[in-house]
Amino acid sequence: MFTEVKQTSKPLPQLVSEEIEKLIVLGEFKPGDRLPSEYELAQRLGVGRSTVREATKALVSRNILEVHRGNGTFVCEQTGLVQDPLGLRFQPDKKRLGLDLCEVRLMIEPEIAALAAQKATEEEIARMQALCDAIEEKVRRNENYGALDQQLHTLWAACTRNAIMPNLVPILSQAIPLFIDITKRALQMQSLRTHQAVVDAIRARDSEAARQAMRVHLEDNRRSIEALPDDDS
Amino acid sequence: MFTEVKQTSKPLPQLVSEEIEKLIVLGEFKPGDRLPSEYELAQRLGVGRSTVREATKALVSRNILEVHRGNGTFVCEQTGLVQDPLGLRFQPDKKRLGLDLCEVRLMIEPEIAALAAQKATEEEIARMQALCDAIEEKVRRNENYGALDQQLHTLWAACTRNAIMPNLVPILSQAIPLFIDITKRALQMQSLRTHQAVVDAIRARDSEAARQAMRVHLEDNRRSIEALPDDDS
Structure with missing residues (x-):
């Protein structure tokens, strides 16, 4: 399901967030789904936990993921919908x-x-x-x-x-x-x-x-x- | 120009990014302007540099700021314009x-x-x-x-x-x-x-x-x- 991300010219956390986003676009994770734990994601993607954490934060700030404290990270219901996107x-x-x-x-x-x-x-x-x-x-x-x-x-x-x-x-x-x-x-x-x-x-x-x-x-x-x-x- | 951010229920980096965003909305920083250094921002806002760094990353991922490596952090020309905001x-x-x-x-x-x-x-x-x-x-x-x-x-x-x-x-x-x-x-x-x-x-x-x-x-x-x-x- 996950492909291991390889270092290219892009920063590693960006590659990881693109990989997670791709899985949502492909429908492997659907709105409301809980993501695997940080530890599990790190293992499957072959990166460190801090990289996963940073990738997750970027997706949270773009309204693709949301963190429910103590309960894990979920795909937003209104995935990718951004407030005031026209600036x-x-x-x-x-x-x-x-x-x-x-x-x-x-x-x-x-x-x-x-x-x-x-x-x-x-x-x-x-x-x-x-x-x-x-x-x-x-x-x-x-x-x-x-x-x-x-x-x-x-x-x-x-x-x-x-x-x-x-x-x-x-x-x-x-x-x-x-x-x-x-x-x-x-x-x-x-x-x-x-x-x-x-x-x-x-x-x-x-x-x-x-x-x-x-x-x-x-x-x-x-x-x-x-x-x-x-x-x- | 900056008001020191105070811890409320929101995470500190979010308060800092809201503060920076407010200054852009108010026109204190304009599209293309360079922000003060991480060190200076941390001092003025009364927070640690890692908090500033995290706040900056969130604003970068929302196309409000952009980092020019070795040259500092700038306000995006097309501030806040988001690709595919309708998801x-x-x-x-x-x-x-x-x-x-x-x-x-x-x-x-x-x-x-x-x-x-x-x-x-x-x-x-x-x-x-x-x-x-x-x-x-x-x-x-x-x-x-x-x-x-x-x-x-x-x-x-x-x-x-x-x-x-x-x-x-x-x-x-x-x-x-x-x-x-x-x-x-x-x-x-x-x-x-x-x-x-x-x-x-x-x-x-x-x-x-x-x-x-x-x-x-x-x-x-x-x-x-x-x-x-x-x-x-």
Whole structure:
């Protein structure tokens, strides 16, 4: 199962982490599986334990492995999914970044809504409605609903049955709270209305109405970013 | 500039890497900058050198820092940009993945072409044409043109003046060679024609024609993935 790694120009720990990654890609270890112990890996790969330890750390920092203290090292469930892989937090001009994100989301999310209208199950539609209601409750209590908002958009993405969408949408939406002051009452009320319009269109299996409702929702967001002062430092 | 990190529930190296990352996000270290030496960082952060070393390694593996041997540690130019952040290589069903990627690209890239028709400079249009010509040359010599193909799509993305597109498009297109046998002559000829049609429409500043030409190009790709056998193992 393991091939012994040989020293080439690459550092040994990198070779070991590539070897472990390859075994995950090939499906020999699956999400949720526990890896053999450090000692066993070292023996099978013909390297020292400190090399295995270093290789493991590199894979942990890339969300491929996770360490459960006292229980061993496991393959992550969402293997290789990285927070903020586009380096959005390193973009200096936050207002421009917000507008650029809106532009990308306006290409993708209306189409997601249209597909969701065709493919969502009754159970998924019930979950959307529950999330809308929970967001309304948060707004009423003046609490932050950012996490619920992201869950709703990710659920819509999952309804497309496209394996990439539910990974892509959180990447594009996680940065939004950086720009939009979701404590602004007017925007909150707009969001409640437009979220509900998307869910209603999906429930009615009306793709075109879902696409339009999502477009209106995202354009509300865009306008509130456009209204920010240009000097955001 | 540095705040001393204090032990909380998180491991010390993680606190140190978060501290360094924060300084990059805040712009105190910019892409291409050299970090202070390990010794200096250890002193300023009030930790041991081995902790600094471990923190640095974690940031290197996330493409935030890079080590130039004998020359120090630098902030990456494309800070935090991660290869395959969607974990595409871990998806077991490659054919389905290919079709899902086409679906996402069909949402984004026709709009990119339309924006490029409005915003590309003459110099960019000349570079597009040069890439088309170079791809044609590769095809004539029966050589792999995958890297040039990706450069062309990334150039189109850059012409939108949207900071996210040139990071997003390579993520979505890098996996394509996994599915499409670009040695197939018919697909190669199609690609040459449809790439040229996109460039011609951009040169003519015709957004609608550019959108359509890109759609045709991506639908050719999709059809050749659909034609693959279902059992791709």
